[in-house]
Amino acid sequence: MNITVAKGSGFCPGVxxxxxxxxxxxxxxxxNERIFTLGHxxxxRIYNESLAALGVRSVTLTEIKEILDDGEESPTTLVIRTHxxxxxxxxxxxxxxxxHPNFTVIDMTCPSVKRIHKIADENTNECTYFVLFGSHDHPESQGIISYAYGKKAIITSYKEATALDLEGKIPILCSQTTQNLLExxxxKKFFKKLYTNAKIFDTICNVTENRQNEAIRLANKSDVMIVVGGKDSSNTEKLYKLCREACPHTQWIESAAELKTDFPDSAKSA
Ligand code: SF4
Structure with a gap:
């Protein structure tokens, strides 16, 4: 079988x-330094387990507060995640x-995500309606929406966009960095047509955009597609769904052990 590895595979620049x-x-x-990450x-999963093996623990805000109040004087470092x-x-x-003088916060939020925080912060007020195309429970969406003033909403599809009531306010449209580009x-087309005063920002990350385009291109010409990535990764989930639309024999795996090799007899490329 001919096997092609996508050029864009591997960690993105933010990660x-x-x-x-x-x-x-x-x-x-x-x-004695204690190193934590705020959430994963x-x-x-595999990456996070390897960090845990090196003594880096993922904690919540409540847990880090308790840790800082435990009376230990050890240097404590907390890393903020890419999302x-x-x-x-x-x-x-x-x-x-x-x-807490011994406590250091290192912000590893990806610059592309920071850019959206800034857009939300600088372009919203009581006259605007901030609309984010994203997943409700994704930490990146929750972070972005928290920077917007005035009215705000998260939408997960074109259908939800058409059902919005913006109450005559100025629409500000952004997307979570890893959302489906075609959707x-x-x-965007719908907003441009309906709201002439809308401010629209292209905030899908270039890396995501290129990966989605490459994945669709490969899925269209392959008999089998293997998408490797975390089962809780929004980015990987989008890639998997896009690939499955073009190639029914698409698998989403986290590690080699999960690979199912019962490919159809006619499969010549993956
Ligand atoms: S915004 Fe792009 S580069 Fe940054 S972490 Fe997300 S996928 Fe990676």
Missing amino acids: KRADAEITRLINERKL LIHN GITKEIHSQLMALADS FIKI
Whole structure:
């Protein structure tokens, strides 16, 4: 069987950046230093297990508060994940860093996500309606929406976009970085047609866009597609769904052990 590996496979630049920083922290760990991540650094179980094996624990905000109040004087470092956090949690962490001299916060929010925080913060007010094309329960969406003032909503599809009542306010449209590109194009067209005063920002990450385009191209010409990525990764889920539409024999696996090799007899390329 002919096997093609997608050029865009592997960690994206945002994850590479966070991984490099956490590796540096582990290698340069001070005596007794405790290193934590606020939630999992990235959505990849195998990667997160390897961090845990190196003594880096994923904690919640409540847990880090309890850890800081346990009376130990050890240096404590907390890394913020690539998807970012809400404005409120960010303020609480800064206040904790101010009141605990041994506590350091390292913000590894991807610059592409930070850009959307800035867009939401600078373009919204009581006259606007901020609309985010994203997943309701995804930390990135929750972080982004927290930076918007005025009315705001998360939509998950073109259908939901058409059902919105923007109450005469100025629409501000953004997307979570890993959303489905084709669906966002439909939503943008709808907004442009219906709201002449809408401000529309292209915030799907270039890496995501290129990967989705490449995955669709490969899925269209392959008999079998294997998508490798975390089962809780929104990015991987989108790629899997897009590939499955074009290639029915698509598998989503986290590790080689999960690969099912009962490919159809006619399969010549993967
Ligand atoms: S925004 Fe793009 S580069 Fe940044 S973490 Fe997400 S996928 Fe990676």
